[in-house]
Amino acid sequence: MLNQSNQLDLMFQALADPARRMMVNRLCHGPASVSELAGPLTMSLPSVMQHLQVLELSGLVQSQKVGRVRTCTIDREVLSLAEQWISDRRALWGRRLDALGDYLADNPEEPDTIQTETSQGGEQ
């Protein structure tokens, strides 16, 4: 079992490629065979299989071979993990803006002091 941090590593890594994002995009319309995934991509089938392997390792995509046809599906819950991580961070940012607004309302005369750094050491 992957822990959540490892899964986020693999998932964001999997999404960091335009061909893999195209494959995820296609699979969000429904299951597809490998040749259907390869259709719009200008690359060899072995390259498509390599990208598919990265997607499968991340948990974003599962595939099953029946006869000679490998059918791929997206795991929506795994995709949600990535979305959730980002939206949680954006929520933190929103709360920080609220706090900053409160601070500025309470301290209208000294807005320049908010980010003051006092250390005189090396690169901080």
Next chain:
Amino acid sequence: MLNQSNQLDLMFQALADPARRMMVNRLCHGPASVSELAGPLTMSLPSVMQHLQVLELSGLVQSQKVGRVRTCTIDREVLSLAEQWISDRRALWGRRLDALGDYLADNPEEPDTIQTETSQGGEQ
């Protein structure tokens, strides 16, 4: 200027590392100096600077040096791009589920035919 696909590549790549996600998380609480970002990370300052460089290249983080202090901030709009890409894909998936529900309602006797593959070629 990066096009949007390149920016998504760099952004998802930037988020595919636990140390960089910790830095993003910290910056969502407000601007921070490099030493503040380094504080909770068990790595050398040069390593922190390398991670910061990846974050800056992706556009997620900006930094400015005043005197000896480099202060880093998050770019919320860039973080939103990544979130938007994922939520758009999830929306596609939701529409696909709706269509599947409609299909099953209209064809209650033959649910097994939905994903049938007919090709007899190689790995499909």
